[in-house]
Amino acid sequence: MFNYNIEIIKDMENDNSYILVFDTEEKAQKANAQFSLPKYRPRRPSRDNHVLYKVLSTLTARKGKSLNSEIVGVLEKNDIIQVNHIKKRRARFTSPQGGPGGWVSLHGERGESFLERCEQTITFTKVSHKAEVIF
Numbered sequence: 583m584f585n586y587n588i589e590i591i592k593d594m595e596n597d598n599s600y601i602l603v604f605d606t607e608e609k610a611q612k613a614n615a616q617f618s619l620p621k622y623r624p625r626r627p628s629r630d631n632h633v634l635y636k637v638l639s640t641l642t643a644r645k646g647k648s649l650n651s652e653i654v655g656v657l658e659k660n661d662i663i664q665v666n667h668i669k670k671r672r673a674r675f676t677s678p679q680g681g682p683g684g685w686v687s688l689h690g691e692r693g694e695s696f697l698e699r700c701e702q703t704i705t706f707t708k709v710s711h712k713a714e715v716i717f
Contacts, residue, residue: 586613595625624699627673632664634700635673641696643684647672654684662700673697 586609593599601622604610613619627633637657645652647669657663667674668688676683689695 584613584616593622627665627668629666632666632676635663635665635675635697636700637661637663637686638696638698641686643675643682643686645684647674647685649687651685654682657686663697665697 589603
């Protein structure tokens with residue numbers, strides 16, 4: 583009848599929600615025009631929702647979000663970091679391996695990506711401060 587081939591994924595953040603994955607962006611836009619589907623946006627990194635990111639190229643880590651702040655280290659390609667805050671094009675991170683954290687750029691001035699969001703998120707509950715890992 584509608585001729586859409588979709589994959590249905592249970593939304594781990596909302597009990598009564600599902601994510602619909604279409605074959606192409608064009609088909610998703612056509613379905614959205616017919617049914618007014620809300621666009622899925624993953625939850626932003628925050629104090630209570632750390633998001634894992636993969637480093638795509640060597641990055642300089644700084645103490646503050648300013649590009650002029652003190653250098654605290656270097657992240658290598660394929661490192662995994664926990665981002666807990668994003669401000670414009672800068673991301674504050676902690677290291678899952680227990681190393682120092684800092685600030686890095688999400689992307690360059692010409693739009694090239696320096697970090698890639700992983701599917702795994704770490705949600706902290708305010709009551710117990712225990713972490714729940716969601717795959």
